[in-house]
Amino acid sequence: MSTTHQFSPVAKLEQKTVVDLILKGKRLDERTPLDYRPVTIMLGTIEKANGSAHVYLGKTKVLVGVKVETGNPFPDTPDQGILTVNAEFVPLASPTFEAGPPDENSIELARVVDRGIRESKAIDLKTLCIDPGKKVFVVFVDVYVLDHDGNLIDAAGMAALGALVSAKMRAFEVKNGELKYKDEMIPLPINNHPVPITSAKIDGTIVVDPCLEEEQVMSCRLTVTTDKDNNVCAMQKGGLGVFTPDEVKQIVSTSISKSKELRQKVLSGVK
Amino acid sequence: MGGQKKTVSLFDDRGLRVDGRRIDELRPIKLEVGILDKADGSAYIEHGKNKILAAVYGPREAHPKHIALADRAVVRCRYHMASFSVEERKSPAPSRRELELSKVIREALEPSIMSEYFPRATIDLFIEVLQADAGTRCAGITAASLALADAGIPMRELVAGCAAGKIEGKVVLDLSDIEDKQGEADLPVALMPKSNVISLLQMDGSMSEDEFKQALEMGTAACRKIYEMQREALRQKYLVAREGNEEKEEMAEVKA
Numbered sequence: 386m387s388t389t390h391q392f393s394p395v396a397k398l399e400q401k402t403v404v405d406l407i408l409k410g411k412r413l414d415e416r417t418p419l420d421y422r423p424v425t426i427m428l429g430t431i432e433k434a435n436g437s438a439h440v441y442l443g444k445t446k447v448l449v450g451v452k453v454e455t456g457n458p459f460p461d462t463p464d465q466g467i468l469t470v471n472a473e474f475v476p477l478a479s480p481t482f483e484a485g486p487p488d489e490n491s492i493e494l495a496r497v498v499d500r501g502i503r504e505s506k507a508i509d510l511k512t513l514c515i516d517p518g519k520k521v522f523v524v525f526v527d528v529y530v531l532d533h534d535g536n537l538i539d540a541a542g543m544a545a546l547g548a549l550v551s552a553k554m555r556a557f558e559v560k561n562g563e564l565k566y567k568d569e570m571i572p573l574p575i576n577n578h579p580v581p582i583t584s585a586k587i588d589g590t591i592v593v594d595p596c597l598e599e600e601q602v603m604s605c606r607l608t609v610t611t612d613k614d615n616n617v618c619a620m621q622k623g624g625l626g627v628f629t630p631d632e633v634k635q636i637v638s639t640s641i642s643k644s645k646e647l648r649q650k651v652l653s654g655v656k
Numbered sequence: 657m658g659g660q661k662k663t664v665s666l667f668d669d670r671g672l673r674v675d676g677r678r679i680d681e682l683r684p685i686k687l688e689v690g691i692l693d694k695a696d697g698s699a700y701i702e703h704g705k706n707k708i709l710a711a712v713y714g715p716r717e718a719h720p721k722h723i724a725l726a727d728r729a730v731v732r733c734r735y736h737m738a739s740f741s742v743e744e745r746k747s748p749a750p751s752r753r754e755l756e757l758s759k760v761i762r763e764a765l766e767p768s769i770m771s772e773y774f775p776r777a778t779i780d781l782f783i784e785v786l787q788a789d790a791g792t793r794c795a796g797i798t799a800a801s802l803a804l805a806d807a808g809i810p811m812r813e814l815v816a817g818c819a820a821g822k823i824e825g826k827v828v829l830d831l832s833d834i835e836d837k838q839g840e841a842d843l844p845v846a847l848m849p850k851s852n853v854i855s856l857l858q859m860d861g862s863m864s865e866d867e868f869k870q871a872l873e874m875g876t877a878a879c880r881k882i883y884e885m886q887r888e889a890l891r892q893k894y895l896v897a898r899e900g901n902e903e904k905e906e907m908a909e910v911k912a
Contacts, residue, residue, distance in 0.1 A: 386780075387758035388723060389730045389766065489759045492752050504860045605763075607857065617868050620843075620859035625766045627853035630876060634869055641865060
């Protein structure tokens with residue numbers, strides 16, 4: 386069952402500081418409301434994965450690894466490969482994370498990242514079919530949160546995109562339904578580049594890329610994932626607050642413009 | 657979305673949809689309040705072919721005790737689909753989708769609940785989808801909000817839910833199952849109509865910024881219509897019941 390979340394008492398004490406600053410148009414880390422934290426992206430850091438990316442978003446650190454294996458297709462899409470996104474909130478990343486089965490927050494994170502990749506048709510799953518109805522490639526995108534300082538969705542989304550665009554798989558050919566690998570490596574068939582941008586509402590002000598302290602006092606957040614053609618491909622509202630329709634429209638426009646430079650940043654690292 | 661091999665045209669030559677609706681027309685909606693005996697509040701919704709029950713228990717003592725909050729009630733929500741509610745049998749174990757929906761539905765309804773009146777208590781919200789035909793989270797919210805009102809829980813206002821989306825390049829309201837499967841985008845919205853604020857917003861598919869704005873307008877307008885139906889359903893249950901009682905009392909007085 387989904388249960389009301391309790392924030393630490395410290396968050397309540399910090400609330401006034403965060404809100405007072407925001408009313409003056411400032412933030413804890415001296416950003417303006419529409420500033421994004423500095424982003425660092427390192428691709429291919431895990432050699433044994435098909436693709437991988439470390440993303441530092443301010444002090445938030447997320448690692449995504451991509452593995453490509455074979456498996457059975459879903460009955461309703463017998464001629465398509467499979468995309469699976471999973472998120473691990475590893476206990477070393479935050480005092481609030483506990484080992485164990487995924488909770489609703491990590492499931493939400495994985496599903497929002499999944500929706501961005503799936504709905505923008507970022508991976509050409511049709512080319513990942515080996516034997517229709519019997520065998521296809523499965524692309525596992527595994528999100529590892531290593532240090533939680535807020536806005537995990539954006540960090541995970543960018544890391545997933547970086548890992549996918551830099552991923553390599555063995556070249557293959559299919560003869561009479563038999564899979565034969567070749568020696569050379571080829572990139573994954575990636576056609577689109579979804580980037581999520583999250584904004585938070587704090588005391589009526591919209592700020593982009595909330596840090597952890599801001600997330601703890603925000604009333605709600607809205608993630609808007611846009612693709613390379615500036616179409617919206619996924620959205621997710623979270624938190625106990627509400628948005629006016631005008632705020633939503635405002636956030637969508639900001640997200641479209643912010644995503645351009647971040648998409649460029651992720652793609653510029655691809656060799 | 658997509659992926660189905662057999663595709664049919666979603667519009668006929670008159671521009672009507674597969675079930676004969678116009679692009680901005682809702683499916684028929686039936687609402688009933690207070691239909692479960694044991695629950696503190698309950699409601700039933702039929703939204704097109706969706707058939708959904710919602711029940712509220714509480715405010716009641718938090719159990720286990722450690723989940724209690726000192727300054728407000730804990731709201732718990734479980735969205736669940738019956739195994740027979742969909743075409744192919746669904747495992748009754750909660751899926752990742754159901755866990756996510758339980759969370760977003762709770763976050764859609766919690767802003768309307770004055771939970772600060774009941775510290776250390778829980779308010780439990782159960783949504784059982786008996787038959788699903790696209791748009792279950794929105795219909796579930798519409799029903800659950802009525803169940804909360806039926807339980808007598810103080811609320812800022814009702815919450816109504818409805819999805820908009822895009823099929824064959826056109827922005828349409830309230831997608832049915834086939835439209836959702838073949839369509840290009842789905843945008844579930846929940847609105848608190850009096851204060852005109854959005855408490856649930858999700859999207860998947862592909863829409864331009866203008867299409868999104870159009871779909872959002874369409875979705876929120878439909879939520880306002882559903883809100884009127886919710887008020888009528890509560891009136892049916894409580895106003896009519898009270899008038900009935902008054903008549904009986906008058907009759908009794910006349911007899912005496």
